[in-house]
Amino acid sequence: MRPTVTDVARKAGVSPSTVSRALGGGIVSETTKAAVLAAASALGYTPNRAARALIGGRTDNIGLLVPDIANPFFTEIVKSVSAHVRRSEYQLLLGSSDEDTAREREMAQALQRTCDGVIACSPRMSDEEVCANADARTTVIVNRLIDGMSCVTADPTSGMEQAVQHLAALGHKHIAYVKGPAGSWSEQRRVEGLKLAQQLGMEVELIQSVTPTYNSGTLAADLVLMSKASAVIAFNDLLAIGILNRLEARGVDVPNDISLIGNDDIDMASMCRPQLTTIASPKEQMGALAAELLPRLLQSGGAEPEQIVLPATLVVRGSTAVARV
Amino acid sequence: MRPTVTDVARKAGVSPSTVSRALGGGIVSETTKAAVLAAASALGYTPNRAARALIGGRTDNIGLLVPDIANPFFTEIVKSVSAHVRRSEYQLLLGSSDEDTAREREMAQALQRTCDGVIACSPRMSDEEVCANADARTTVIVNRLIDGMSCVTADPTSGMEQAVQHLAALGHKHIAYVKGPAGSWSEQRRVEGLKLAQQLGMEVELIQSVTPTYNSGTLAADLVLMSKASAVIAFNDLLAIGILNRLEARGVDVPNDISLIGNDDIDMASMCRPQLTTIASPKEQMGALAAELLPRLLQSGGAEPEQIVLPATLVVRGSTAVARV
DNA sequence: GTGAAAGCGCTAACAA
DNA sequence: TTGTTAGCGCTTTCAC
Numbered sequence: 001m002r003p004t005v006t007d008v009a010r011k012a013g014v015s016p017s018t019v020s021r022a023l024g025g026g027i028v029s030e031t032t033k034a035a036v037l038a039a040a041s042a043l044g045y046t047p048n049r050a051a052r053a054l055i056g057g058r059t060d061n062i063g064l065l066v067p068d069i070a071n072p073f074f075t076e077i078v079k080s081v082s083a084h085v086r087r088s089e090y091q092l093l094l095g096s097s098d099e100d101t102a103r104e105r106e107m108a109q110a111l112q113r114t115c116d117g118v119i120a121c122s123p124r125m126s127d128e129e130v131c132a133n134a135d136a137r138t139t140v141i142v143n144r145l146i147d148g149m150s151c152v153t154a155d156p157t158s159g160m161e162q163a164v165q166h167l168a169a170l171g172h173k174h175i176a177y178v179k180g181p182a183g184s185w186s187e188q189r190r191v192e193g194l195k196l197a198q199q200l201g202m203e204v205e206l207i208q209s210v211t212p213t214y215n216s217g218t219l220a221a222d223l224v225l226m227s228k229a230s231a232v233i234a235f236n237d238l239l240a241i242g243i244l245n246r247l248e249a250r251g252v253d254v255p256n257d258i259s260l261i262g263n264d265d266i267d268m269a270s271m272c273r274p275q276l277t278t279i280a281s282p283k284e285q286m287g288a289l290a291a292e293l294l295p296r297l298l299q300s301g302g303a304e305p306e307q308i309v310l311p312a313t314l315v316v317r318g319s320t321a322v323a324r325v
Numbered sequence: 326m327r328p329t330v331t332d333v334a335r336k337a338g339v340s341p342s343t344v345s346r347a348l349g350g351g352i353v354s355e356t357t358k359a360a361v362l363a364a365a366s367a368l369g370y371t372p373n374r375a376a377r378a379l380i381g382g383r384t385d386n387i388g389l390l391v392p393d394i395a396n397p398f399f400t401e402i403v404k405s406v407s408a409h410v411r412r413s414e415y416q417l418l419l420g421s422s423d424e425d426t427a428r429e430r431e432m433a434q435a436l437q438r439t440c441d442g443v444i445a446c447s448p449r450m451s452d453e454e455v456c457a458n459a460d461a462r463t464t465v466i467v468n469r470l471i472d473g474m475s476c477v478t479a480d481p482t483s484g485m486e487q488a489v490q491h492l493a494a495l496g497h498k499h500i501a502y503v504k505g506p507a508g509s510w511s512e513q514r515r516v517e518g519l520k521l522a523q524q525l526g527m528e529v530e531l532i533q534s535v536t537p538t539y540n541s542g543t544l545a546a547d548l549v550l551m552s553k554a555s556a557v558i559a560f561n562d563l564l565a566i567g568i569l570n571r572l573e574a575r576g577v578d579v580p581n582d583i584s585l586i587g588n589d590d591i592d593m594a595s596m597c598r599p600q601l602t603t604i605a606s607p608k609e610q611m612g613a614l615a616a617e618l619l620p621r622l623l624q625s626g627g628a629e630p631e632q633i634v635l636p637a638t639l640v641v642r643g644s645t646a647v648a649r650v
Numbered sequence: 651g652t653g654a655a656a657g658c659g660c661t662a663a664c665a666a
Numbered sequence: 667t668t669g670t671t672a673g674c675g676c677t678t679t680c681a682c
Contacts, residue, residue, distance in 0.1 A: 002438075004675055015653045020677055029651060049439055050378035051675035054658050059375065064419075070404040070592075072397075079395040082421045086428075091439060094389075094419040096407045103411075114374055114416060214596055241596055248598070267395075268593060271539055271566055273573070329659055340669045345661055354667060376659035379674050 003043040012039035023047070062090045062294060063111030063118035065104065067181075069096040071212070072266040073236060073283065077121055077142060080287025088295065090116075099211060101125055101183060108133045117294045124183040137302020140294045142286055144185035150297050150305040152289045156186045156263075159279035159312030160193025163233050163261045166277075166314055168200050171323040172231040172259060176205040178220045178243065180212045180235030187235060190263070205229055209239055217242015225250065230258060230323045237262035237269045237278055244272065244319065255321035265315055274318030282310050328368040337364035348372070387415045387619060388436030388443035390429065392506075394421040396537070397591040398561060398608065402446055402467060405612025413620065415441075424536060426450055426508060433458045442619045449508040462627020465619045467611055469510040475622050475630040477614045481511045481588075484604035484637030485518025488558050488586045491602075491639055493525050496648040497556040497584060501530040503545045503568065505537045505560030512560060515588070530554055534564055542567015550575065555583060555648045562587035562594045562603055569597065569644065580646035590640055599643030607635050 005016045012019065012035045022028045022036035039045075053059040064081055066074040078094070085092045095111055097104035101124050108125075111118045112135060122143040123130050130146055141151045167175055177194055180187040197204045205227045209216040217239040224232050224243060234240035240262030244254055254260050254274060262269055265280035289308055297305070330341045337344065337360045347353045347361035364370075378384040389406055391399040403419070410417045420436055422429035426449050433450075436443045437460060447468040448455050455471055466476045492500055502519055505512040522529045530552045534541040542564040549557050549568060559565035565587030569579055579585050579599060587594055590605035614633055622630070 005677090006675080016675090017654080017677075018652060021652085024677080026677095027651065032651080046438060048379070048675050050375045050384065051658090052677080053375035054373070054379050054660085054675080055677055056658070061418075068404075069407060070397075070400050072395075072400075075395050075397075075400050078419075079393075079421065082394060082419065083423070086420075086432075091435070092419050093386075094403075094407065094417050095411075096404065098408070107411075110416070113371060214592065245596060245598070267539065268596070271570060271593070272597060273570070330661090331659080341659090342661070342670080343668060346668085349661080351661095352667070357668080373659050376674090377661080379659080379676090380661055381674070 002048070003045045004048070005045075007043055008036065008039045008045050011043060012036045058116050059114060060089050060091065061093050061115040063093045063095060063115035064121065065095045065097065065107055065111060065118060065123070066121040067097055067099045067104070067124055069094070071236075071238065072268060073264045073281070074121055076266065076283040077287040080284045081119060081291045084288055084291035090295075097124070099124065099181060101129075105129065105133050112138065117298050119290045119294060122184060122186065124181055126183065135302070136305060138298060140290045140297060142290045143281075145307060145309070148305060150293055150307065152286050152293060152308045152310070154281040154286065154310045154312040156189035156279075156312060157193040159263070159281075159314065160190045160233070161196045162312075162314035163279055164193065164197045164200065164202070166316065166320065167231045167233075167259060167261070168197075168202065170231075170259065170320060171325075172202065173323070174203040174205070174227075174229045175231045175233065176207055176224050176227045176229035178207045178209050178217070178224070178232060178234040178239050180209065180239075184235075186263075190235065203229075209235065212236045212239055214238050214242040217244075218246040221246030221250070224258070225252065231260070231320070232258060233261045233263075235263055237264045237266045237276060240276055240278070240319075241268060241272055244276070255319050257324070259320040259323070261314075261320060270317065277317045277320040278315055280313050280315045282312075285310060327373070328370045329373070330370075332368055333361065333365045333370050336368060337361045383441050384439060385414050385416065386418050386440040388418045388420060388440035389446065390420045390422065390432055390436060390443060390448070391446040392422055392424045392429070392449055394419070396561075396563065397593060398563075398589045398606070399446055401591065401608040402612040405609045406444060406616045409613055409616035415620075422449070424449065424506060426454075430454065430458050437463065442623050444615045444619060447509060447511065449506055451508065460627070461630060463623060465615045465622060467615045468606075470632060470634070473630060475618055475632065477611050477618060477633045477635070479606040479611065479635045479637040481514035481637060482518040484588070484606075484639065485515045485558070486521045487637075487639040488604055489518065489522045489525065489527070491641065491645065492556045492558075492584060492586070493522075493527065495556075495584065495645060496650075497527065498648070499528040499530070499552075499554045500556045500558065501532055501549050501552045501554035503532045503534050503542070503549070503557060503559040503564055505534065505564075509560075511588075515560065528554075534560065537561045537564055539563050539567040542569075543571040546571030546575070549583070550577065556585070556645070557583060558586045558588075560588055562589045562591045562601060565601055565603070565644075566593060566597055569601070580644050582649070584645040584648070586639075586645060595642065602642045602645040603640055605638050605640045607637075610635060
């Protein structure tokens with residue numbers, strides 16, 4: 001049986017409440033505090049989280065909700081959050097909704113119930129749904145901006161504009177964009193960034209994708225070829241790599257025949273050949289900031305939502321080249 | 326304030342314990358049960374997990390411990406476990422030890438404390454340490470076999486033997502093996518499988534790697550070249566892809582100059598060119614089985630540890646070819 | 651500065 | 667079949 005406060009109290013010759021105070025930063029004399037600490041560590045005492053949780057607030061859990069844990073973009077955020085959480089008293093509850101909005105809603109509520117706070121990553125729900133299903137005082141949104149909520153995100157529009165400008169500078173006149181999930185905020189902001197292409201007099205073609213995955217990319221590649229675009233931007237790197245491989249399989253050379261730009265800069269983007277030109281999101285930093293912001297938010301009782309927008313930066317590698325004349 | 330059993334009881338006109346029984350599968354009359362259920366759903370009642378946990382056993386949490394969440398091999402297992410857990414009453418606590426044995430030990434203990442059971446994936450600790458830090462009655466080990474504990478794993482030795490045989494059939498006489506983490510059970514079992522190569526009269530070279538990652542692979546590639554081996558097997562696909570890219574960068578053609586075999590069959594293995602010949606582990610299935618086995622183990626009070634060994638299968642793709650004469 | 655007592659929400663004895 | 671009672675481990679009044 002695990003030792004309890006009572007055990008520690010007996011061993012230290014004090015009452016349970018004194019133990020609680022000694023361990024929890026209450027007002028205790030130095031001598032008794034030392035005695036309690038000694039007794040606690042002698043017994044190998046660790047507080048029972050359930051009992052703590054029952055009393056009032058804290059469960060000391062934080063929830064992390066992502067659309068797809070197997071998507072490297074989210075995996076890297078999970079890794080970063082997890083590394084930061086580990087250094088605190090919190091434990092991490094993971095929820096992966098598999099890109100299913102209904103499931104996302106359920107999981108958001110479930111996590112909310114069991115956790116002090118939750119970090120919701122790229123929620124696919126609409127703004128209204130997010131607001132309805134997430135308490136602004138206890139949740140931090142990552143990779144999306146919603147009024148009145150704490151958010152950490154990169155700026156997708158600016159990233160896209162950098163990509164468009166890069167392609168324009170290379171002489172491309174006709175580009176295609178392979179779209180991401182409809183409910184995705186980044187998706188909407190990226191499409192926004194495409195307006196620059198129109199302003200620059202480029203022709204822009206929108207191509208649907210089923211899911212933001214490698215397989216979807218291989219499908220999209222054929223649509224890209226049909227479009228006669230000389231350059232493609234994809235919603236994310238996974239799609240881009242799918243496109244890349246299918247294009248090469250059809251004998252189309254990247255970047256000489258078609259230029260290709262991804263989004264996110266996942267590890268894989270620099271592991272493929274040609275290496276992928278991509279719009280890098282500071283995933284590590286987003287995870288870290290979210291993990292720091294959440295406790296601050298909880299501390300303040302959710303009083304002041306903060307919004308942090310980080311820059312996205314185009315990383316030019318081997319998949320983009322001058323357009324053919 | 327969230328509704329409690331008392332609220333539901335009042336609304337249904339019964340006592341709290343009746344509510345508890347009605348909701349928890351106790352003996353209740355049909356009529357009162359219906360009344361309680363109606364009251365509960367009218368109030369939007371959900372049980373307080375902390376209170377339940379406090380009473381006795383269940384926290385309804387299960388813990389999942391992996392060495393590195395960003396390693397696609399583990400990510401896919403996490404995804405599979407997560408999908409299965411979602412359908413149960415359990416919630417998933419994630420711990421990633423970043424390949425650090427001390428951290429792994431701590432996290433194993435922490436998860437044990439907060440969870441009904443834990444799934445420990447490829448623990449890097451020694452057998453003795455695992456036994457010391459994990460309760461056999463509440464933990465399932467994945468990707469490793471330990472006496473007296475519940476385990477789900479693929480057979481690394483047989484996989485390696487298939488790879489060796491494949492290379493032998495292609496006429497390779499001198500092969501290199503790029504090693505994985507020293508504490509890894511799979512690593513030890515894979516080295517075991519290499520004995521077959523010696524029996525077949527092949528020369529075998531062992532090459533150290535720092536971590537089982539892409540970067541380590543690029544380092545290892547140069548050592549491979551130094552070794553004069555005509556074929557390489559790597560501890561995992563990540564290493565293999567690192568090796569692949571570095572070899573190509575040095576003007577060495579895979580598979581014509583050097584054949585290359587990975588391990589795990591992560592998604593990336595079929596996204597690179599040439600596609601990677603690799604020893605596939607049934608990751609999805611391992612996660613699923615572990616997620617099914619754990620509740621069964623807990624149910625039985627940890628009475629009967631089960632051990633499940635799944636076959637690993639060599640998937641021949643484009644990175645292996647006939648040895649040059 | 652410290653102890654005694656109450657109670658968080660729930661379930662498991664024990665009565666009825 | 668149902669209600670009453672007690673208690674899980676902890677913190678937090680309230681006395682002292």
